[in-house]
Amino acid sequence: MINKDVVFQRHIKYSEPESRGIYAQGAKYWVKVTDEIEEPGRGCVHCGTCVEACTHNLTDPSSATGVFSMEEICYDADGNRVSPEDTDGIRILEKILWINPDECCNCKRCVKMCPQRAIKVYENPDYHDIGVTLTGHEEINNIISRAAGKSTVSSAHMGRGKSKLYTDWLIDAAEILSPTRDHMNEYAGQMRGMTLGKRTARFRCDVPIMDVHQSYGSNSHEAVLARMMACIKLGRPFFTGEGYIHPDMMPAAGHCILQFGSGGFGPWVELDKFAGFSMKYGQDAKKGKGGRLQDKKNDYEIALLRCVEALRHLSSPNPQHLQYSIEELPMRVESLRALLGDDKLIGADVYGTAWNFPEICVAIAKAGFDYITVKAGDGSTGAAHLVDLQNRGLNIVYLTHKADLALRQEGLREHVSIIAEGGVMDSFGAMLAMLAGADFVGLGMRTLHVLGCTLCQRCHTGQCAWGITSRKYGHRIDPVTASDGIVKMIKSFHEDMEGMAAGLGMSNHADVIGARRFRYHGSDPLLFETFGKGEFPKQVPHVSVKERTKKIFKTREAVFAENSEQFDKILKNIDGDSLKIDVGFDQIESMHLNHLMKEASDRGVRKFYLDNVMGQRTIGTGVKCDEITVRGLVGNHAFAFVRDVKINVIPNHSTITCVPANAQVGVANTSNPSEINIAGDVSDLFAAYAISGTFRVAKSGGVRNLLLMKAGLPEDWKNIDVDRYQGAERNEILSELTRRYQKRRARRERSTWADFLKSFEQKLHNRKPPVAVYGLGHEKGMGDYFMEYAQGGIGIVLNIVNREMPIGYYVCSGMTAGAAYIRGNVADEQLGVGVRRIEYLTLADTEFLRHHIDGFLNAFSGVDIDEEYNASLKEFRQQYETNPERVFSGFCKIIPISSLAAESNE
């Protein structure tokens, strides 16, 4: 309690510059706080709102304050300093508002929160007014930053020059030759009730404007929830980004389209609950590169969602490893279709390449995707290198037109929806993209403005003061009211667009798509050539209609109808809960086998025995069962996404040609099996993205085995039950989302953010990491890039054949968590980037190995693989049983050099 006789003294002071000299770049923005003398009645009252509002502090990220801090000094009547506790002695209280403009990024949170309107933030001329037109402050400061060794990561737009959508376009209106229409009072201009997806899989949309993929983790919980609730309210799908979604949000799964980024983060369970999958192949804002989440943003809760270890950098690799080129797209779609069925959407997110974009669109359509998201230039991102942000891509209207034309020529335009995004700023830009041929447009940045985004370009720092890209400050957003704001903004744009469509005399969505009723009259030669001239043909001269009849587009129902006789015969063999299917080498093709297994599973089969298999793909994917035994060779992408199933693959010695129990490329990817035992070799990318389970391979693996292996499936995901929200009313879902959020918020309010996060730690420890054990064969050793980018999980190479060089190069390269145990020599130069080798094992290590060696020997000792291998296994067993210590002493352990100590990217 402060005595009422206390005199207040108020000061506003600026902190000393952090450094002086060439590298002192100083404040980019100047923060001016007005005092009472300067503007009586509007001066700073030292209320401290700005201190609380500002979160930006790059120099000292752990600091409790940002640009502003408040200092209070107490004096007695004689002017001597006294302790603040000495309430009786205090006569003078000096309040100093310290301002450190160097940290300011112009997010304007302080300005908007200040009750006195006393704060002004503006460009600091000392920073901006340097150089000449050609080489201005941006270039000079860029050079100084690089020379000082600063990070080149930034976020959002680069904002270099205006967007090409900004000027020089004219959307037409009908006049005299045809009448305009009235969208307010008549059936005109209406863009409602469209579907995303044009074949069996469709999502009904009430607005033509979509949200874009932004991941949980890059966005705060509240920002994601606000956007998700807005999507549900608006009647459009919610795109999750590659960070999966929070279990609290699972009631909305039926409205969500999961993105499979190149990192493959997530538990990948309950996938039939979602509306579909989006494969992320590219993004204009970071061309050719994968996403990156910094260690500090990968907190305990994020690690649970993404099924990785916490507090390590998370890098999504640049390529999508399960498909290296367009020929592998159909295989991927086949696998996803097997997983999701015919009525779930499968989309592809691509950026507009410079020259072969039409080819890419056609390849995507031919591969069986339901929609293409064109990510054009001017799109933004939560983190990318400056050079990629500056490397602006092609214009969205141009790319949309190219995609539309290419698909029309191929006869596939009405098979595939196009979503155009990247640089759509408003209803005008949205309308242009649709008139150029897009079915839908995406607005990402605009949605964030509603939550407070002022484009301060600090998304990547995790310090967003508005709580959009910072999880810690997420509670500054109220998801329910924020979602209402987004809904109003989109509806306003939607109304604009309907008005423009009516002005063109159009009555519905179909009239607008690709109608080309606009003109470019600017100076860009490419755009002028394409859209500046009056004449263009209404139709392409030739369309290959045949393409549509390809079997890749056939539904399960159609396949059953066509092969009912053969299928019925096979299904007649169901014996209780088991079924034996004789594949007859080439008698049943991959998808047919998959459909058969699903049908059998629907009829109660839990155990499958597949005989005479010869490379059939997608075995087991999307099939709910307990056990699968395969005799023969397993084809590409088999056992992908399987869950809680025990799988055995054994060799087939029944014909002259022995069919080995090998597995081809990408087998068991993204899976959660109880165990998979393969009595042979596996090829590349075995168990890539695997989340949990035990994987045993008798012989060797190809290149990139256990790529991006995860750290185990948390209990939360194992027991999730959201069945009752499937097909539920929007309001029911929204109120459940709100209820769950309130619960979370209450829990959070009771503790600090750090403690709140800490409460998830035990759940992380309770996970059981996936383990893969390889025996190695005589044919070849383990391939290169073993456990590349692994984010948890354990790989064991037993080397039972005692190869001198058991493994290839780049071992565990880019691994951020997990470990590999390798028996035999691994030279330094074989190690990948960011890992080190430990030559001794602890007691816990040997216990762990003992358990898994026992499991390995149990799994394969009874299997006749081939003479040479059988003998080696026997020998290894003898050695292990007589002298286990000798076996253990041959192992080394490879672990990541702690990424906690890694240099931050700030």
Add this chain to the structure above:
Amino acid sequence: MIIKKDEYSRSRELSINDFSGGELGLPKGACGLLAVAGDFKLSALLKAARCLQYRGRTGAGVTLKSLYKDSGFYNFHIMFRSAGKISELEQVLAAEGLRILEKRDMVQRKYYYEYDLPVIMHYSIIPPSPEEMMFREKISDEGRYIATIVSRFNKQYIDDARIFSSSKNNGTFLTAFELQDTIDIYDLPQYEDRFYDACLIHLRWPTSQGRGLWWGPQPISLGEVAGVHNGHLSSDMANARALEQLNIMLTVGTDSEGIFLAVSYLLRQGYTLEEIEWIICRKFPQELKGMTEEKRERYNELMSDPILFRMKMSGPATAITLVDDVLVGFTDRDHLRSFSVGVNDKIALLGSEQRAVISAAYFMHEELKMFDPEAGRIVGFTVKNKTVESLDYGWKKNDK
């Protein structure tokens, strides 16, 4: 894009775009592969290759080695975009000194009604005398002379015709459709009981229509060289420059062709298989440490040659190349494509998937030793009169 009204023809003739890619450029290849050398039955191989069909639908080709070995002439398979071009282009061949002994239609008439086909003809060709070859092109070697002329012809008349098989021994059969279509259109079963001792099969993934439909299918064959590749190289420009500076010109223009021509160049220059592996697949820099001093020196010597240095293949690739009697296969060092080999004393099977190799063995009733070569490792075989022999790393071709 403004489409010119006359680009698409209403007759049965192919448009320039459909045939050559026109001004839009040339297609990239990416596909399923299967090759065999030794004593085998074509029908079993074709049956096995069908399991790769899912990897490619717009283009399927077959090369049969030694099919024409007794004919004594060069056997040209030429596709003409329209019948109207045939006589004019035959004159072009004559003007290059090639004598057409005999010609016949390779495709039954009914298929021209069923498919959008170019006119496909077989020609028996006799090259000029050694003196005349010297006079015309300063080339004394028959094979080189033919390759030069074919290469020039294919580049010059890209809009109207393509010589897609120009070997003295081998026959290549291509369509822009599926494998079964290629089998039907060329009536491949007619060759079932003829002599052949190696075969390459390729199934091509469709890229956009109109981008050189007929210039995409593989095997790509020039003289006694034929090859199949899947993947899409990012080193295509570097590879093309290396060949350009050796005056070896691409005739089809795809990334794949560069590999085959590089392999044939290197083999004929007498580089060992290991050296070819080094040049094309390359080693990780870390691997040099494990090499013997002698090998490392040789490696560094080869890498210091600026032309050889540009022959590295980057990006996804499994490639199988047939040069005279030698069949070699390899993947890129990063192993972005799979590659399987099966051998016994009768045959060697090379394929882009284990499934294809084992299927072929199964249909041939053969027991094989099967393995996936390690990333970036070359495998080589010679095949003569149905006898196949595995080549070791140090083997080099000696034509002299």
